[in-house]
Amino acid sequence: MSPDSTQSHPPTVSFSPDAPGFAANPFPVLEELRKAAPLSYWKEGRAWLVTRYEEALAMLRDSKRFSTNRAHWEFASVSGIAAIIPELAELNNAGLFALSGADHARLRKLVSPALTPRAIERLRPEVQAIVDEILDEVSGQDTVNVVSDIADRIPPRVIGSMLKIPKGRETLFNRFTEAAVKSFLPGLLRPEDVPALRADVQEGIALVRETIEERRRNPLPDDILTTLIQTEEQGDRLSTAELLSLVSSLIVGGFETTIHLIGFTTYNLLKRPELLAQVLVEPDLIKGVIEEVLRFDNFGKMGLARYALEDVEVGGVTIKKGQMILLMLNSALRDEAAFSQADVFDARRNTNSSIAFGYGVHFCLGANLARLELQVVMNRILERFPTMSLVKEPSFGPHPVIRKMESLEVQLRSR
Template structure:
């Protein structure tokens, strides 16, 4: 949607994340980037940062921000504006000052620490078992729609005590909130529905917050945030809505794809399924390796220069966007030996799939636990499940959106 102007002084690179076949196997398209620390992508109007060390450096460098309002083209797409979307972006964790961001994370972080997340295990197991019960008896299944999509939204809804009837809107809202983070890659015809989903979701969250204010729930995350606001902390109602929106976005669609991509990688490696069923502890390593080896990201994670910066041998102007190419960073041989080999027993200490620094993903512990419970339960219940056909993918500006993953639940009768 944005017009690109060629600048001959920039080291540019051809990058085609929307080419046919990219979602199925993006790594041949990433190949030209692997020898470059940084290069300019004209179509996306962004610098692509490609090495593990440089990505870490940007995460930790205060001259780069996650606040999209710092982008030189912020507001350039007038159609992508609404009071609800403006309120979410203005009050999001990504847009807060360092002090406000630290305060907001301090309020919500205790609920996402490992010990707190571990207490959600029975609830998650119940949601997973319910999804598997619905699949029991079926000959074939689409693991994306019939399993993966049934879990993360319900988990975050349960954590916030939001009624189940809102799950479908929750999902649409989370997808829309994620897509609007990449305005230059949106199609004009997609914007009206995106704004409608944002508006409906915002209204629903506003109503839920008002109801929770009148009817607090002991031990509830949302109740704790509301009470903190009432005790004089800085969370206003728009900030509360935006913070909950962040939890929804971070805790739903990305975890759907973690479950889907892990299932696919295991179905391609039947011997690994047997090893996991014999040694359930190996599953944690499988999930980490899927995040590294077959990440669902299509383009990078955006950051914006708050001043003119010299970085990785190039001059980056204030307001320019950087895309942190996590997929390349996690296949960087200097950080991960034999990076193109799938090895669930490797040391993934340097994994950057959930970011790094002040904006490290709040929901990382939750996503990992959901993945372990969902995948472990799925393959224990259906150990003879087999892949019927390769997955298909739906259009999306930011992620490899797996749409179908069709499996046969039991062997054919002979």
């Protein structure tokens, strides 16, 4: 990675997010980029990299000039998923991540009342029961892979229980979510697996559709899906197609993120025995640990994508209409200009200025749920396995946008 001095405009950099070691520790490379310039053009990725906090925040705030809608990209083409599983592409294209402007604002307005902190807090007993069940299953094992044995299994069950997927159909729902997650990485799919994945997606969509119709007939009190169905804004309501898209947004937004946050939080705690000891006597400190993991060891490999709706001057360069910008939160959250001693892990840091859940109109809709899940998982793991220890350093696998922790082996009990 080095700035290319032969190009005065735009300042291009070579950047290799798939290089060995980047997923395990991207921070030296990101620091070099951040120190060199606020923005640099990454030719191979056809995108601007925004590595400093100030510019990243300014662009998150400026949804009028920077859209999340890929259709505005100069190189927009058919997405990989559309070619493989068109049903899923259709859902995603109508979901929160893809929409922008007035369409996005309308959907957010209708969805937000269902996901208030209070509505999410009501899920706590169910999340606890799910986590306990999974921990019961692994408790006989001497060592576990926290990612595949614990973390991977939590989000599908939590979302399934949040939507109250009918009893006996949970396995189908889990297969649907698994297929949906796999198909986001079309490049990693084996062609022979595609027909089965597509069938799982089709069956899953039918199941969610049935669940929505059943809830329309029989609304439940204090129920998130019922609230989503009933919320009305000036005569406007969510259609079944929109509800389906929303479920797919919850899967896109809430699965890999939660899984990785569990893995990275466990790892960061196990690397810091004093902090771990402190959390054992002060369980509430886990909240600060989680926020600090999101800042200090952000699991993003790439940044949040934005597309310029007009020519914009930022940080001494001109972003042209139609260009892609990647807001590198992993770098911005280590920016000394925004966080003092940014390279120090401090669980008692005031992280009000963290943008790990985004900012502005696209601020993470699942932030309350993510925090709840993480607090429950970490506190339960530590209560049950207080002497847990790291067996070896985690291993990382390929992924286009996440520092994908594949394996985090821990020993649950001291010998």
